[in-house]
Amino acid sequence: MPKNGSLLVPPSSSVAPPPLNISQTPPFTNWEPPTFTRAAQFRVGATFVLFLFAACSNLALLVSVWWGRGRRLSSHLRPLMLSLASADLMMTFVVMPLDAVWNVTVQWYGGNALCKLLCFLKLFAMHASAFILVVISLDRQHAILHPLDALSAHHRNRCMLLLAWTFSLLLASPQLFIFRTTRVDPVDFTQCASHGSFSHHWQETAYNMFHFITLYVIPLLMMSCCYGRILLHINQQHLQDKAGESHLRRSGTDIIPKARMKTLKMTVVIVLSFVVCWTPYYLLGIWYWFQPDILRITPEYVHHALFVFGNLNTCCDPVIYGFYTPSFRADLAACCGRSRSHTSPRSLDRLSARQGPHSGELEQQPAAAD
Template sequence: MEKLDLNASKEKGACHFSERYKQVYLPLTYSLIFILGLALNGAVLWLSCCQTKPWSCATIYLMNLMVADLLYILSLPFLIITYAVGDTWFFGEALCKLVRFLFYTNLYSSILLLTCISVHRFLGVCHPLSSLSYQSRRHAWQAAAAAWILVVLQLLPTLVFSNTAYVNGRVICYDTTSPKNFDHFFPYSMVLTLSGFVFPSLIILVCYSLMLRSLTYPADTLPKTGDMVRSKSIRTILLVCSLFALCFVPFHIARCFFLVIRFWNPQDCQLLSTASMVYKICRPLVSMSSCLNPILYFLSRGNNRAQLLQKLRQNKEGEHPTGGVQGAPKARQISALPG
């Protein structure tokens, strides 16, 4: 899809090399992510909309994550078809821009929403009383809306940089931008990496460091619910750190390496080929976060998973509570996501 993406941004000495591995690796990985992500995110959204009212603050953030994941997952069939037929784009320039925009929207909205979850947990653990007025559903919706607005504003230039071109007898859709615009795309990409990944990661790192320091205090110094607070907080820390380590960190390191090599040393075709391969191998890792975010949702519920399965079994058998008295506590209990 991006044969010219491998060319140097300079006019002379462009590099050309084969990327046939993409025609097998990317369709397979994207197909698996599409199937798992669609099922998991769809199930989480259905369960939350039909079974859990009212939502907790953490649930609000996670539901926004699910929406971002679904929007991106629904764009994957276009990429699967394109890579499977040898990097030929059949769907026009508008869809090319939209698919690229949705990829980065999913990436950076996921990072910002995970940052919101981390800050929320940090306030609940380290400043439970002074932050009580800020830990409301209204503030959670406002924070989620602010994250979406910030991400969209940051990514508007991608709608300009992403485009199609007719190359070697077929139409391609650039992953980054065309060679003639790369000198402008490079600084934008570096700034986006700092604002969309590095700064939020530092915020998460600081929050979790302070949380771990508080959680290492003796148990008798915490309130009566200290053990529950510890387990929920440690589980959140492990899950979010695993997401970053597996999905976001390798991708950004590989992407920055590829872009820097392409910008500063485009004549070294062997190095550029290696950097491009590593970048494209790491790219599905970001998409894999769409499958792991729902797991974050389910694992965060602890013992409520058994109650959730029981509720689903009752719905399937048509055993709905008539008076709503028995069902209401379950709904409230299920919605008690660690927040």
């Protein structure tokens, strides 16, 4: 029997999205326990590299926004970036180590309580990461479509972030009741799985599809709607400008301020990285739920590679933020010691301040207040 086709392998090793699992009873006749294959070894090695990079970069982003030059962020953008870094760190310190260790050990040695807790935290982290991207998209939509309503943005974003974290908590809570340790006595094999939680296969398929919709489909639709409305608004402004109907622009060339536009570009790239990284994995997951025989015709390394590629999204966010934010790059330079050997901290501040008004709404400048 294929390794990934059994309920007795880690759900993170199956082709279905990580928090989910197949609970159908496997045929135990002539059944052999799964092993730590070469493809799984590649997955563990790649996950370890991503873990190191994601941990360092997201911690640096969190420190920069909380204590460093990133404190110049607009008051309503700062909680968004802090939440995004926090969600990425949850993915880094919960999903990645759990996936790597579980693939090495193959079976579960952590006991029933830890089985439930870690499966809950895994799904909680994935929901939080997706929902915070939705909040960022809604914030950008409001900033572009209603630029004069900036005073209420701070309170509005805090409320949306509270809802995002709350919904993530609620949607992940069923994991505490569904997952449990399952033992196969003939081969002395124990696994953390959802075996026995569903009386019919269609119930499990419905549960999997529900989380696919909440983890991927709904966030994707909401983000697409937000940026679609933004593009439509910019196009309408451009047409009005051509017709001579717009007289309130800040300059003769800008439809919207350059600072706000650069922040918009940054958030678009962050959302696109989420879509690009996770779409192949979820599409393969849908195929697996309805046609489990896919495991017999698809090489094992493909399943592992797609999950590693999905985790790459956790590393992309701080890189994208750093590309668009001079203050973050200045903090990294200071942290690496270049501030002493090449320039003083004060000159780095002046460099960041000179770049800020032209590089984005990310640095809190009077000309870029939003």
